[in-house]
Structures are given as C-alpha cells and as structure tokens.
Amino acid sequence: MNVLLDTHAFVWWVTDNPQLSETAKSVISNPNNAIYFSVVSAWEIIIKERLGKLILPEPPETYIPSRLISNQFINLDIRMLHVLQISSLSD
Numbered sequence: 001m002n003v004l005l006d007t008h009a010f011v012w013w014v015t016d017n018p019q020l021s022e023t024a025k026s027v028i029s030n031p032n033n034a035i036y037f038s039v040v041s042a043w044e045i046i047i048k049e050r051l052g053k054l055i056l057p058e059p060p061e062t063y064i065p066s067r068l069i070s071n072q073f074i075n076l077d078i079r080m081l082h083v084l085q086i087s088s089l090s091d
Contacts, residue, residue: 001033004076007041011054014067028071036076037068 005013005028012020013028028035042064048054056063068075 001027001030002036003027003033004036004038005041005073007044010037010041010067010073011045014071035071035073037073038076039078 009020009024009028011017013025027033042060045054045056045064046060049056049060058066067073
C-alpha cells in the first residue's frame with residue numbers, strides 16, 4: 001500500500017508520541033507499505049519550529065532528512081502540475 005504521512009503523523013512517529021494511533025503505527029511499521037513524506041510537510045515543520053511551536057532535538061535541515069533515511073520514508077516532491085490537477089479531482 002502507498003501511504004502519505006501528514007505532518008503530525010511524521011512528527012509523532014519519529015518522536016514515538018502516544019498520540020499516534022495504533023492503526024497508524026501498524027500501517028507505518030508494515031514493511032510492505034511504501035511510506036511517502038511530502039515536501040509540504042517539511043515546510044510546515046520548519047515554519048512551526050521557527051515560530052517556536054515545535055521543538056526539535058536538532059536543526060530541521062538535518063533532523064528531517066535523517067529521519068527520512070532512518071525510517072526509509074520516500075520523499076514526495078510536489079510540483080505545480082500536481083497542485084493544478086487537484087481541481088480536476090472528483091469529490
């Protein structure tokens with residue numbers, strides 16, 4: 001299964017936060033699943049860290065990539081073409 005982590009799920013997973021549901025933990029830890037992390041979530045983490053709303057143990061520019069590597073998450077780049085296609089999605 002392909003899974004896109006949202007920002008909270010990523011942060012809760014890498015910090016072992018109990019707010020992450022057991023279902024989410026099961027999906028993320030399943031080696032058969034491809035876990036994607038969006039550049040938009042990285043952006044959000046950096047903004048929250050700079051505003052003091054999120055405390056990280058190291059600078060985000062090293063923290064985020066190191067956690068992606070150690071967890072074998074796949075970086076999902078988003079391009080303008082992808083964003084513009086959202087309007088064509090059906091409800």
